[in-house]
Amino acid sequence: MDLLLETDPDVMIGYNILNFDLPYLYERAEALKIQDKFHRMGRIRGCRTRMGNRQFSSKALGTHDYKDLNIEGRVQLDMMVIIQREHKLSSYSLNAVSAHFLGEQKEDVHHSCISDLQNGNEETRRRLAVYCLKDAYLPQRLLDKLMCMYNQIEMARVTGVPMTYLLTMGQSIKVYSQLLRKARTHDFLLPNMKVNGNPNDGVAYEGATVLDPKMGYYDKPVATLDFASLYPSIMMAHNLCYTSLVSPERAKMMAPEDVAQSPCGDWFVKAQKHKGILPIILEELLGARKRARADLKAEPDPFKRAVLDGRQLALKVSANSVYGFTGATVGKMPCLQISSSVTAYGRQMIMFTREEVTKKFTRANGYETDCDVIYGDTDSVMVNFKVADVTRAMELGREAAAFVSEKFIRPVKLEFEKVYFPYLLMNKKRYAGLLWTSPEKHDKMDSKGIETVRRDNCLLVKDMVTTCLEYILIKRDVWGAVAYVKDLIRDLLMNKIDLSLLVVSKSLSKDVDAYDASSGHVELTKKMRKRDPATAPVVGDRVAFVIIRAAKGAKAFEKAEDPIYALDHNLPIDCQHYLEHHVKQPLLRIFEPVLKNPQAELLQGDHMRSMTLSTPSHAGGIMKFTKVKLSCLGCRAPLSKPGETSLCVHCMPQESAIYYRSMKNVADLEGTYSALWTQCQRCQGALHQDVLCTSKDCPIFYRRKKVQKDLNEAQNTLARFVDEW
Template structure:
């Protein structure tokens, strides 16, 4: 090593394993001058963790494991997986437990040397494929930090050095970073753990509630380019313009003065300007070597610009400033809301609809198949939204066709791409089970087959028939043991040292990691553990499948080694096929098919050989997702919340003359209507809408007898919901578990082997929402505000459309003034009904906090 004197030491998992192992072997064998690993002479070997710190001074340490985690997204970051996915090379692995045996023979020793040389070349190729050295060098030149720290993916440190240099140029004195003791004092706590997961200290980006369903028409994805950096530029957000020191940590500062020049926006503006220039050069460059160099430069500029906001919200950063970070996210939420409102204000036929939005993007359903027309709509919306901004820019990022939107951050679609005059469809999947590591490959394969059928453009009935046939055939193959063992592997990462888990007995991957430690294998935080769920059949006695799931998890290598056995008696680990069908195949398949009316969980279960009667309940989200959606519902305004309120939960009101129902009329095809609809005919609920009624269109809310009748109708209608709530039935939130109980002794499911939690079948939030629905029926003030707002929106949208299209329609339908359509005396009666429901709501304890119970522990 001293003779070669390399500048760079390269290995996979160098920091956490190879350097430490090398120092251990040097110490054990008594090798002198250990410090020649680096270029600085030292006498005392490092003992504190991590030992690589200072062990190789004067040389760069390039760890492909660390760099790959920052630059690419993979299922696992082992050398074997990266070689397969990035280099298309099948790497031969040697089990560490075979090392002693191989070391005893010359052939075995030569095999190990040959394998080590091949691993070195794979690591070498991986370093060049990921362009680790040139990219980190470019980052170092941009930020002015140490190259070795860039190789360690110290993003916060990179940004810190960049800002330090810029503030120094501007003659500012920057604050010293807080010491550990100062941080603890500021937090008011004696505990500080940078590795523990903490709840966000301020509101993040806005996620619009998705309108779930399967959309066969074109959907536009409109995306803000570099939203947070653009917000910093647009609103001139900087330490020099925002008076954050005058505010508490939980306060959001006002928008700063945009006319003064400040440091942070100028730094970000310079980075984005340089990136645009480099991308422009890249577009016209034909030389492959120069293109690679330019691509590395633009990636480095992008990484630095996009992570600049992060240093404001990162507690351990020198430039941590919670009020500024909160202001940026608040402006981001405002921008997304504005984009949604302006998009829906446009007048198109059919009208466009924002079906989802997440942080910096919105999805707009056009309702058409014409690609050119859809693109034109996207550009028109883009112009309208971008008009008031200087730096922020909403762009038409993509066009989707056949979109399956399941819930927040979970969808699958075909991206429409025009290439060489041809239209090509490419699959895009976000957040679904088949892209997560903790689902086996077999589950992902099933999900991909389903998506192929659903997004193929063929008739829905044919697609569903293909899905049913595939699942039936899959069940046959599983029963006949025709599926490869590798398809059953589940992978899950360790967030801390395996021995530090307090609930290790319930975590399969932790149990496997602990077994690996017992066998002398290297396992630490950050490792991804592959395992398979089995049934142990040893000595002819089958262990109960109800044994703890974690106890039935074994490392993949054990199952693969067993497959080499020849006699059935030697094969005592058998894959638990029933568990995989019930917990790994059916749940993701049923979730994908949730919006498809032509099939059901029961039918899918029957295809997989399960009892369909047990799976009539829709395989929905986890309890935490359900709670989040319930909270979102309570935050939405009445017209939004109850626009698609279930028909069976609506209040049936009958005309006293013709007995025609108002809300529950089965012949009523229009969506839910409250006091007023948004059409030209004005009042809806206050009048009988039966044109043949002998009452001559007299209002439903008539004399005092009618008021009493409606009040009694509300009481009678509400009583079953109240009884249902007080039954306090609980059910397991695991879709495959059907446990129901009224015992409240624990939140954990009592079924042996189930990892689910017990949640109310009818929650207090659902009861409160039912009361809110009644109240909204008679909220005259809210109805008036809503219709007036609708008038304003339609007028503004018409003016915008008229400017962009001179051939736009010359007139526009506007809702009538709501109070003009009311019969005489109706306002007072509506007020009585509203107050009646309001009194009923105050008998509910849902929105009250009992402080005596809350602080009972202190008594």
């Protein structure tokens, strides 16, 4: 507290400080009976800091509980909340986020080890100090790397809300603030409406159009035509606003040229008669964004560029959130006539674009072929002009965008941005392709709706999907992808897949007793609490688990097990479960457009017989009481004669070769373990220290534990030769 008052910071940053650090300090001060002195964290004298429970809910971000501390004059900037809102990652732990954005991690210390380190010696306390320092240093580096400060300040300036609101509230308050500001200048008053209900409830209305996809593999360039700022453009073009909405009776009393009816039957006054407040706000936002982007291109100073980039991003997000504000049925000012009219105009424009493009680009009009619109989604239309050249597809795309844009009311504009070549269309909102913005070389492999970023998928599925897409799209080798999949399935069924690739993680969002239905991570948490309550997961943790083999008929949630526990106790993995519930469906989705019968090609054949060779389950019943005899290291036959410790009489002539093989196995495992250890040290930035990392989000952690176990077993095997050599 003394440090806080002495430094007098404007901004307090950290990682998960809203839900852990600050509430912990608050409660710790109460436990020590020093709350009168400590609870003065703000800049207003005599104003006591208090803590309350708050809940934030939205369709986009879900429901989150958090602690609210009033610290007047200081911004509480929680990097965890910012990254959760702005980035889609497989894990949001500080280790995983730092590894993703910075290429390094902290020295992870489990909370159960902190007391032992503190009560140890100078070295253990130093390790604890380094852990705490990195806990504060990494969020600061993330703040700089992601330019969060610029973005947050500019968003607050654009929308007129305090910075704290940006993390603890949704989009509605930003739009409402802008409405208040603009209404005042136009002598309007906003109604004070009561907010009731849940944001996930409310009256539904027809959303955007998704044209039925013509699924398949397209080996010719597919041009993508996008509407620039579609919903804001519609609201400006048709003057959709609270202040321009009129009843059907009132519309009949007005001149026909002053009103227009939307496709869903609602009436709005045209801009020439009265310009609405929402279109004025949108015009100012998009105009300011256009100026900011122009200034950004001409600005050489890195600091000013960062500010301008943050400003144009804030302006873009603010403009796009106005439509959602009108459609939020439990928001500040819901108006379904506006939101349903916007989507109705959007559907109409998508259909109109498809008709105009297919009508113009035909052989009859002098073009190479008759084009085909293969897919459309909300604000984009994908056109197959059936030309082999990327350059020609881009030319036709620009021509089509300009041709259709002329037929729309300004400022609605159709733009050409990119070409996909080749293109794999699997279903609605599921596609992948090489993205080209210039004809020289593709920019990247782009995908949507594919199992590459879903957090509840194991790393095996993500790697498999990515590799298959690389074979199909980049190498153009479908049968190479098929061969890769068969090898992968064979290795999976033979239990040759690295354990780190099979780990699944799910968040424990509430106490285990509060869950209605049973699930793997919940049941595993209960088991881990019985084994060791100190190290068991707590609410807010992500629970990592693998699926092990169990008795026939056992349910999936009963087979979830801690990966380290399964490794230490040699528990066999349920490979068939991973094949059926994790691997099969993503594979069929990818290969359905390129193979006639993907089920037969991928999931039938000799490679599926390998499951009979997979690791046997543990011996049970009377077998666990039998005395295990040593077996020959050469032929695996039981050693029955006196004096035999490593080889039987039949393998003794090959003793030197078998000994050399055992030594080589130990050397190889030592090399692998050293490489993994060094990689962990580099990740922590501590090459001169031991590795403390226990990050269960990192696959190297599991690989290191597995290699360590295999090395111990190999060294024990080699030790059986000692008495004879």
